[in-house]
Amino acid sequence: MIKVEGLTRVYGSYTAVDDVSFECQPGRVTGFLGPNGAGKSTTMRVMVGLTPPTKGNATINGKHFHDIPNPGRTVGVLLDASAQHGGRTGREILTLGAMTMGLPMSRVDEMLHLVSLTPSEAKRRVKNYSLGMKQRLGIAHALLGDPEVLILDEPANGLDPAGIRWMRGLLKSYADKGGTVLLSSHLLHEVELIADEMILIGKGKIVAQGDRKTLMAHAGPAETLVTSLDNDALARALQGKDIAVTPAGDGLRVACEPVEVGRTAVEHHIVLSDLRSGDGGLEELFLQLTADTAREADLSTPNGAIA
Template sequence: MIEVKDLTKRYGATTAVKDLTFTVRPGSVTGFLGPNGAGKSTTLRMILGLNEPTAGSVTVGGRSFRDRPRGLRHVGALLNAGDVHGGRSAATHLAVLARSNRIPRRRVDEVLAEVGLAGAAGRRRIGGFSLGMRQRLGIAAALLGDPPVLLFDEPLNGLDPEGVLWVRGLFRRLAAEGRTVFVSSHLMSEMENTADELIVIGRGELIAAESLTRFAARGTGANVTVRTPRAADLADVLTAEGAVVHREGPLLTVTGLDAARVGDLACRHALPLHELAPRSASLEEAFMELTADSVDYLAGEAR
């Protein structure tokens, strides 16, 4: 479990993270979202003890990560896949990490096989790796100590579709094993397919800490599609109930009432329905709407 309490980080006059409080629990994949410059990377670095908080605290399994002498046994992390010695082989890189954390050498071969870098790939110099291969190596390093807590910052960068599916399944499996899995990503579609819970921040402050389903439902993009031969009559009924209705021939798009309420009203007024389909707001729609006031850099802004 990761517990962040009143966490603040200032760089001179700039506050990168402000009074941030949230908990990441084991047994689920928790997505970490926020606009560029929201403070996600700074928060991850404070969790790992790489940056010192200005105020507040963060613990992993009830202790500061800095207090754990063999860190990879407790927390595995991928922050920057490019931050490795290009002259070493993948196997040598992992062997150095294993020795410094008193992890059995056999784990090197096990994790290389798990991420698809066994055999000749593991003996190649990292300098010749593609970005996707470096990502796989970074994930292997995170898994090396078989830790109960795992953090990943943009783990899908450079991965092909097969690799994306593999990572998605990996995160699900790790969570099912009871581990804490915390994933920072800007890819809304992947969070929608992978995450169970979300931590959303903007300008260093907490916006939401809740299930993905509940967060998406907060967006106003949800609507109901209705097809009926008496569209004008049904539109009048729904509008009288406070709905916003857009009509195109026999097709109505209804906002402000759920599908059950629309169906009940149509039945009450003996209006036939040929189609009644709810549409939920996507995670991307909800994210863009609820973080709109926290975006510092907008495309097309005057310079």
């Protein structure tokens, strides 16, 4: 279990993390989401003892990281896949980790196999690895001590689509066995597919947290986009239920959940060719909640126009 309480980290006049509190429970994957510079990495660095907090606490299984004996057996960490000794081979890096943690050398081969690094790749120096291979090696090192907790910062960087799918399955399986996973990313879609709970951070502050259903409740009234073989008849049927309907491209935008649109279509024997949520999903909510941290101008407004 990870517990963060009133965590603040200040650098001179700049506050990187501002009174952040949350918990990550065993058996669950928690997504830690935010734009670049939002405070994700700083929070994780405090968790694992690399950065001292200005105020507040971050504990793992009730202890500060520096108080955990043989911490690699309790918490696996991957904060920067490129921060590995470039002159050593992948096997050497895992071997040194195993020796430090008092693990049998057989564990090295198990981890290489788990992350699909071949024997020839394991003999190559890390400076010759692609970013995706470095990520796989970093994940192998994080899992080497069979820890109860995983803290991973942007582990999907550099992985191809097959690698990202593999990582999702690996982390989900780890949580299903009772492990605690904190996964930082700005890839909302990928985190949405795996996370049981999500924490959104912007400008160092938590702006929302909860499961997808809870978060989407913040997004306002539901909307549905629908196209049918008789849009006029469907519009009349929906308006007869006091549901607002407006034209949208080849179909309709309806102010209700998709299930109600589908139910109405069945009642009136109207064939649907397209039915989907009209809200922007988690991505749209994320952009709304972190709008004041975005670097990109909104080109849809005069103030966002490019001169």
